[in-house]
Amino acid sequence: MDVTPELVEHIVDLSRLELGPEEVRGIAAELERVLGYMDVLNRLDTEGVEPMSHVFPVKNVLREDVVVPFPFQDWVGLLAGAPETDGETFLAPKTVE
């Protein structure tokens, strides 16, 4: 298929990435080549084949709905890995003014 710079820019935006114009052209060419190769799948007739997301028939694995306490030191540890916190929560720029 024809991969245009506009299509790549749309995908880049959905992915929350930024690419310069030259990178967009590079990715467009690469994507076109990779997708061209993937078109081989169209040689296989899959009419009526149920899409398989999981190889085992394991569905809706349920467990008792019980509260498991989260240890304080783990909570501190979780926050310690974040770029910015106020000691109690993660901090990020405001989304709505």
Add this chain to the structure above:
Amino acid sequence: MEWTELTALELGAAIKKGELSVREAVQGALDRIAARNSAMNAFVTVTSERALERAEQLQAGVKDADSPLYGVPMAVKDNICTRGVPTTCASKILDGFVPPYSACVVDKLASAGAVCLGKLNMDEFAMGSTSETSFYGPVKNPWDLTRAPGGSSGGAAAAVAAGLGWYAIGSDTGGSVRQPAAHCGVTGLKPTYGVVSRYGLIAYASSLDQIGPLCRDAADCAAVLDVIRGKDPRDGTSLDGQYGNLISGLTGDVRGLNIGLPVDCYGDGLNGEVKAAVLAVADALKSRGAEVVEVSFPVMEYVVPTYYIIAAAEASSNLARFDGVKYGWRAQEYEGLRDLYCKTRTQGFGPEVKRRILLGTFVLSSGYYDAYYRKALQVKAVIKEAFDKAFQWCDLLLTPVAPTTAPRLGESLSDPLQMYLGDVYTVSANLAGLPGLSMPCGFDSKGLPIGAQLIGPHFGEGQLLNAAHVFQMDTDWHKRVPKGGGPA
């Protein structure tokens, strides 16, 4: 022979008998790491002090230990969480991240008396087949330092091959345990999907990811899998393996075992030396009483595109969580939340990770979902069915692991599609959730190891390990030790 050349089970037995202390084993490995790692770059983090402290704690329990791996030093791929020890996925975006919890496998191994030496280098987020996409620089193959060790568990394979630890824990989404094992001359096992809990494994493609051991031989793989397998309530896809103790299943008897040779795996694109060495495995097992039959596997041309569509789709979704808010690295300059996400991800991810996120976002996007993602899930069902048919004629399949031996550094990065095609023999086991084992079966004229792959039906680990064990009783390819990275 040096202690570092023993298998994990042999070392465990020596520790149990008091022939050496846990501390001596740990110190031996640390000395080896100090001497050879700078040339190979197999480790991202070496936890010397922790390992020595742990050795002292474990020594007191040697007499009462019931695990055959008690006291044996090992290392863990850097996409598996280790409490208090940095876990980076070899990515800038997780640089400095220290998990507040350990993966299920790490806890299980600790309970069995493992000593962790550190964290192993890999392709960034396990995306790559050469271990060159790491933020911390490429891993070098100990058989030839100008070559790649394979990937993505390249640090794990290189470390075990060069004696920087007795075994390693890796992950395999499309061949990431088996292919580096082949390129470095060690034995690697990807278990049946679900047999090992993925709790604490940083996700790449959740429906394909599976944790597995890289070891000196099949018996060690059996011992490690005996420790790490089992259902875990924290991973809803985990299952209890439907088999007993794997070590005691190594009977050394393959009489009557039916080995299938999928003719479609031995055609164009396969290097002649690799082909000859892999077919010699069939002859060796035949001489032990196994039977060899040719089988059809007519879906080979579909496996790589199906794999890359599904893996990229899941990756684009899984990696959405790296946004510079909850963990890891954040861009220095940004304007507002959206810009924070974009700048952090753009500067934090490397080119191959971005490529796969973009491909995955594309195949899931409105207007293209049915043509690519849904189609791939349908073809996945067809591939699974092809395996089911093949296993009506045989107990396990014998194929190459990779079309060639280890490539030169840099050779694969210039052409991503070519690199993807190199995964042709390994990805199908992930798509169908089957166990696959990679073992050394010879060397090419350049002196590089060649790997053979055995694929079994679901929960067929016992048969795979026993067949590999029988092959290793009759050959010594797995005992060869590379000199790369050592003192000149």
